[in-house]
Amino acid sequence: MIPFLDLQEQFDKYVETNVFNNQPSELYAPVNYILSLGGKRLRPILLLMAYNLFEEKVENALPAAMAIEVFHNFSLIHDDIMDEAELRRGQQAVHKKFNTNDAILSGDVMLIYAYKYLSQIKETQYLPEIYNAFNDNAIKVCEGQQMDVNFETRDDVSISEYIKMIEYKTSVLIGVAMQIAALAANQHKIAAQHLYDFGRNMGIAFQIQDDILDAFGDPEKVGKKIGGDIIQNKKTFLYLKTLEKANQEDVTTLTIWFSKKQENESAKVKAVKALFDKYDIKKMALAMMNEYKERAFHCLDQLEINSAKKEYIKKFSLNLVEREY
16 A cells, blocks of 8 residues: 555645646636645545555546545635635635635636546546546535534534534545545445445544544644634534433533623633533543444445555544544
8 A cells, every 4th residue: 555645745746736827817816725725635645545445556546536625625615605714724714815706716616627637537437427426425515514504503403413414514525535536446336335435434433533622632732722613602413412411401501601602712611511521421422433433444344455455544544533633
């Protein structure tokens, strides 16, 4: 297997050589800007890693990886507009650095370019299946975003609904990236489905771990202020599980804290985390995260590939979902 850092370097170079120099510049400057912010780029790297399970050289998969990265960043531009976010990856959000109209249109053109990159995948008999998989999951990403928006004004969100929301909004794109990798490598559709299910379940585990880290992580390792989800009244797994387990008095207390934004943010975070601790919610969240991690590994075990390659993917995935930062 090609090491992660080598795949990352190869993909970064591909992004750098595919700068959008088209005109009008006002349309493409925001595209180049958000792609230059980098980020973890887990989805395209996981695509390349999955392709490397079957093929030694990953050059043919670079356009597919770029398609996933361009689509993901398109969705981030529009999400930031909807959330009125000031920052993205520690820098000005696209609509703040430029303007909202340019950001919307730049996001639109990125979606179209994602399809252009998909069309550049070579030496595969499964291009129609790749398009269908991409389309189905791109739709789910939009559905997941709408679910997330709906949850902001609902007081009856269930844990199963939350899991479905993070599956659609976050994890299906990881899944389809790995599915596309298998199809690009001319693997049977059953193998591609196993990789999709692996990525989808691992993505859910990854997001639950994010929920945990937001409340209980080390600020220096996480790289951001702890309690951001609490301050923003996000209905995470931790919040919903507390509502499920708490007595009526504590349910009332929690819902009051989440009913509006508080001037004293530190007091709010402290009070809510005390309720999480009272009902041992972190332990329950870790159990749920581990359940989805094991589901993912079961899917991976169905693949008929070299066991050393399976272990490499498992180890890499464990580093993602069991991270402390």
